[in-house]
Amino acid sequence: MKEPIGLERIKELREKTGAGIMDCKRALEQSGGVLEEAEKLLWKRGIAKAQKKSARETPEGVIASYIHVGDKVGVLVEVNCETDFVARNAAFRELVKDLTLQIAAANPHYVSRDQVPAAEVERVRREIAADNVGKPPAILEKIVAGRLEKYFATHCLLEQTFIKDQNATVRDVLASKIGQIGENIVVRRFVRYQLGEPLS
Numbered sequence: 001m002k003e004p005i006g007l008e009r010i011k012e013l014r015e016k017t018g019a020g021i022m023d024c025k026r027a028l029e030q031s032g033g034v035l036e037e038a039e040k041l042l043w044k045r046g047i048a049k050a051q052k053k054s055a056r057e058t059p060e061g062v063i064a065s066y067i068h069v070g071d072k073v074g075v076l077v078e079v080n081c082e083t084d085f086v087a088r089n090a091a092f093r094e095l096v097k098d099l100t101l102q103i104a105a106a107n108p109h110y111v112s113r114d115q116v117p118a119a120e121v122e123r124v125r126r127e128i129a130a131d132n133v134g135k136p137p138a139i140l141e142k143i144v145a146g147r148l149e150k151y152f153a154t155h156c157l158l159e160q161t162f163i164k165d166q167n168a169t170v171r172d173v174l175a176s177k178i179g180q181i182g183e184n185i186v187v188r189r190f191v192r193y194q195l196g197e198p199l200s
Contacts, residue, residue, distance in 0.1 A: 005033055013038055043176055056184040060087045066100035075103045077190040082183040092185070095177045101163060102170060103192050108157040111187050116156065124151050157187060 005028045013024040013035060023042060031037035061080035068074070079096045086092050102108075110116050128147045132140055153159045158171040165173070178185050 058186045060084045064096045072195040074193040075100045078188040080186045086183045109155045112158045113152045
């Protein structure tokens, strides 16, 4: 007979993930009470929920700002959601704050890879190819593909490693939050100012 999952365990998982009590209980039951496995299950479900909600309109949201200590870096970001109720929600506000910190620290240039101009992708391709002259075509193709992925992971906000969790990307965190909150959330645009640098 299976041992019942204790309330303390459920509470611990809820605090780590922000998921509902019943979702936490089910995830712990399915993972045999192993906290890390239950967390992974909830993460996957959050991503699945996010994919279902991705086509929904997001007319509400907030514009948030962040000025880094020393007043040398500033960020403005617009994050949209479906309702004004969620725009005022603490979990949504926490996500937006984390995004401003991410942008200040990691200096992305685009929200997603879809926003990278084709001419820029081609420039990067040519640069990689020039650095690998003489390699066989099949190997060169793999090198170009790998280095392009690295470029996107550096320059695109949603592809970057999340500064608060090195095992997740910003896209993963966003998907998890969509699953938790129950509404579609979209990072629409941002700008990062650094003292003395031109806007990118």
